[in-house]
Amino acid sequence: MNISFHSPVPRATNEKSRKKSGKRHGGNEVDMDLDDDHEGVVLKDPTIHVVTPAEVITTDTAFMRGHGTYIEEEKVLSSLAGVVERVNKLISVKPLHSRYTGEIGDVVVGRITEVAQKRWKVDVSARQDAVLMLSSVNLPGGVQRRKQESDELQMRNFFMEGDLVVAEVQAFFGDGAYSLHTRSLKYGKLRNGSFISVSPALVQRCKSHFHSLSCGVDVILGLNGYIWVSAHVPESLDEIDTEQVYSNKNKDDITPSDRESIARVANCIRALAQEFIFINDTIISFAYEASLQHALKDMHKKEIMHEIAVEAVSAVDNMKG
């Protein structure tokens, strides 16, 4: 049996030369070249290697299997439909859309589903509900005070079922559930706005997930695909009212025009998500500008959503040059 080596991620640059050099052997091994391993479809970007379940990624035993793959008869096979990623010897398949898989330090937006013993259960669109421990939130009246039994009894005063929170992934439990924390003034209960859920694949990890747009709207891009669009609240670092953190009341002065811009930004995000475009603050701003020529009520029409998304993408491309 002849052993052959194929790079699982074909490179764009030397694709032709690689072929000419005759690295492909005849025989029954699976073809790794993109342009002829399935009929009809030719990818523009040959660095993308799409696989479907039970497809052989490589027959080379030197590779290690990562997420989205399994080994059968010493071959690495895909268990998902997605894109092959390779880091040195580790091969993994990234699904194009699936539920949220978190990492420590991720900013997530979630909804409280349950108040339990010393903890809240939070829906973060992951495989299990995340856990927010009473000990990992800041309680009113001093940041560093001990949690008392009275706190345990009035947990529902802090977060109730159905409340939306923004938090950070602090750790994993043994079974893969996430432990969250809100021990920062950035995190806590969400008010004054509107909630949108998009595919988690569309929000990428970046420096900041809290953005203030020029149209007077704040956006929190949760890495789990949950997005919070709210009226701008000026940061007042000098006087922090910890009572206020858990308040259930919206601020009084949200004007109708504020509401309209919140709705407009929310609809822009929906339009981008529908076209499966990465969502970040830049593209939201461009989409917002593109949407201004349409009435707010028209922004639910499919063709207008498409138009806005296309315009936003071309604006971003122009900016990049």
Add this chain to the structure above:
Amino acid sequence: MALTGLRIDGRRPGELRKITSTTSVLSQADGSAYLEHGNTKVLAAVYGPREARHRALVVHDRAILNVEFNVAPFSTGERRRRTKNDKRLLEMASFIKQSFEPVVIAALYPRSQIDIYLQIIQQDGGILQACINAATLALIDAGIAMTDYVCACTAGWVEREAVIDLNHIEESSDTSEVTIAMLPKSNKVTLAQMESRLHVDKLEELLSLASEGCKQIHQVLDKTIRDRAEDLAQKMAV
């Protein structure tokens, strides 16, 4: 069977009906698919892996699979409403569950639950095969790890001839019909279902015909998934 050797709807004995399928048809579900097998139309929705709805059902080292199967009252020639606890429906749901249990890598999702909802919109024979094929697409669309596709196909004995992918008229004329669900890569069979009598000598031929059908269905399903995946990959690469 007419003298020309064609079946009642003009197909040859080993010919499948036209299959059309699309994925991600529902925005709320984690994965969804719509599939047409000739005039049989199915909608599949997959939710999960998500937090298990009932504490008592939680398994600490793997996900549980939950299948709900429903038939629209307008899907048949005569309009009739079925109750949710109809034994036929529950039986179908358990068949579908059985055929997916060995394939879904449930150990990756401890303490969670995967829900598969199937809705028959129009029936013209081969409901079980259409449901299994649609559920496969929806599960892959949801990004749930599976060792292989599950492709299902029926074969039956109509007027002394083995035929594939029976329609409603062929099914209803007292035929022996077998439905199998197969993993096309390994040729393993995860489900073989038959409700009528058939001579044992004839079973072999039906099974080989049905597995040939499964292979063809696999190609159609794989094309749907691949096209969709490439489309999305392209969009994400921009």
